[in-house]
Amino acid sequence: IGRIQLLRSYLDKVRDMVKPGCPEEVLKAALSAMASVSDVLTTMAAPAYRIEY
Known part of the structure; x- marks a missing residue:
């Protein structure tokens, strides 16, 4: 099963x-x-979270 299907x-x-x-x-x-889950995904989707160091 793919991950999307599992979700x-x-x-x-x-x-x-x-x-x-x-x-x-x-x-x-x-x-x-x-x-x-919504809070975690919202945080991960925020631009500040995606900054690469």
């Missing part, structure tokens, strides 16, 4: 688990994890 597989699993009516703990965990 899509993980996102599909989250989408399947986190639906209206899912346990509050599942929703909280998903929100926390996705926010962390």
